[in-house]
Amino acid sequence: MNKLILGRYLPGDSWLHDLDPRAKLVAGVYFILILFIANNWQTYALLWLFTLLVMKLSNIPYRVYIRGVRPLIWLILFTVFLQILFTAGGTIYIDWGIITISEFGLINGVYIFFRFVMIVFISTVVTLTTKPIDLTDGINALLRPLKKFKVPVDEWSLMLSISLRFIPNLLDETQKVMDAQRARGSEFGEGSLVKQMKTLVPIFLPLFVSSLNRAEELANGMEVRGYQASGTRSTFRQLKWKFQDTICLMAMIGLTIALVILRTSGVAFH
Amino acid sequence: MKEPIVQMDNIVFRYDRRIQQETISNVSLAVEEGEGLAIVGDNGSGKSTLAQMLVGLLTPQQGSIRILGKVLNDNTKWELRRQIGLVFQNPDNQFVGTTVQDDIAFGLENLNMPLQEMRKRVEQALEMVDMLEYRFHDPSRLSGGQKQRVAIAGILALNPSILVLDEALVMLDPKSRRLLLSTLHDLKRNNGLTIISITHDMDEAAAADRMVVLKKGRVEMEGYPSDVFVKKQELEAPFAERIRRILAQHGCGVPNKYMTEQEMVQWLWK
Secondary structure, eight states, rough: OOOOTTOOOOOOOSSSHSOHHHHHHEEEEEEEEOOOOOHHHHHEEEEHHHHHHHHHHHOOOOHHOOOOHHGGGHHHHHHHHHHHOOOOOSEEEETTTTTTEEEHHHHHHHHHHHHHHHHHHHHHHHHHHHHHHHHHHHHHHGGGGGGTTTTHHHHHHHHHHHHHHHHHHHHHHHHHHHHHHTTOOSSSSOOOOOHHHHHHHHHHHHHHHHHHHHHHHHHHHHTTTTTTTTTTOOOOSSSOHHHHHHHHHHHHHHHHHHHHHSSSOOOOTT | OOOOOOEEEEEOOSSSTTOOSSSSEEEEEOOOOTTTEEEOOTTTTTTHHHHHHHSSSSSOOOEEETTEEEEEETTTTTTTTTEEEEESSGGGOOOSSHHHHHHHHHHHHTOOOOOHHHHHHHHHHHHHTTTTGGTSSHHHHHHHHHHHHHHHHHHHHHSSSSEESSSSTTTHHHHHHHHHHHHHHHHHHHHOEEEEEOSHHHHHHHHHHHHEEEEEEEEEEEEEEEHHHHHHHHHHHHHHHHHHHHHHHHHOOOOSSSSOHHHHHHHOOO
């Protein structure tokens, strides 16, 4: 569990930690979109520079981000591999029937690799520097317009924040159940795959039951405190848009303009 | 004479209609405004069931409950819940917020209260339970006693006329329990708060204005605490307490205070 970086929050007081979650979410999604403007080495170099700068701004060491990519590396390499094998054009280095390794294929593969890694880095920056509850508030604020179309945005975000709030409890409980099973001689992570799966059943069953009980108690507690799904609620946590948030969005616009200028017009790779 | 603030008439309740055994059979109780009533009884005597009926989480099969002169039913329960608050025994599953102050604010948000007013109430409520310095902490990482204080503050912030405590003080250490009891006593005297306290703590029961002993869903005895204790010399200790005494006899080093079943399990796990 400790290895998973993606989706984790690391407390800190960097410039990025201080940004409004709405600004970070918008900038993050926007960055992923403008990645597709890049089509030559200049634009990719610029994006890399930007990504590294943002990572630096978070005051979190680079190795943490690299650890974040690690669980996805096989997926990324597989995609890159397919690109290399099935893209044609330019000088052909190897030719085995339908499988060819060409100049364009290699270049494309490298670009795709960069694109993937940058997407992971930037989304990791967003989650590492934003408290889950702030992310929820940010999503809620950004989806607010959907309320006009009767989308239950507030209910969704409450559900999300409650699930986040109960993760530590569930982890504690998992540990407890596993200890209980160990005390009775059960061994985890040993034997064949089927055997390992079987030892998981007596962990998940009690967890499942206790989660249901927990949910019922929580529902009662919420009801007693006057929660009604359809009711109008005020919000205690307030998001505050600051000057630095505007700067953040301006930077994104600046980046877009630079990308458009540096981009090769017409077909790629020329 | 003024009408009692809570009036229960011939309440009958069964969890399962197919079972003859009644959890609550023919209970009638009246609580005066500003009174402190203690309800004691063995596990399974129906104390918690009674508490849940008072806030409309459970509906009696027969009989009626009147709160502040209004009959409690599905139409009036939301309105009446603004006047009557219930604090459950297990604080862990009552927290909605990821920080202490967010959690206190949950009930206020449900009332659609303006932000300024919410801030004031949250502060006041935390002050009352002496937890103001913990306002930014994660409630699930607090000690048992602190959690219970936060849970009580969450209800006190709603400014109820009637406070129902379902073994809500058991995890407190003796000092903070005394402190909290005196705070509640002040609220009772100055604001006319009515307190219905379900408890195993005989000291707490002895401090109440009136005491009710439940047994198998019936009122076995009712009167001034001093009279009840004289008439009923041996109020049987609850299950966890009996285990605790036996363990103490064998010199197992159990804490020398009353523990709930939950706490006992927690303690055994250490």
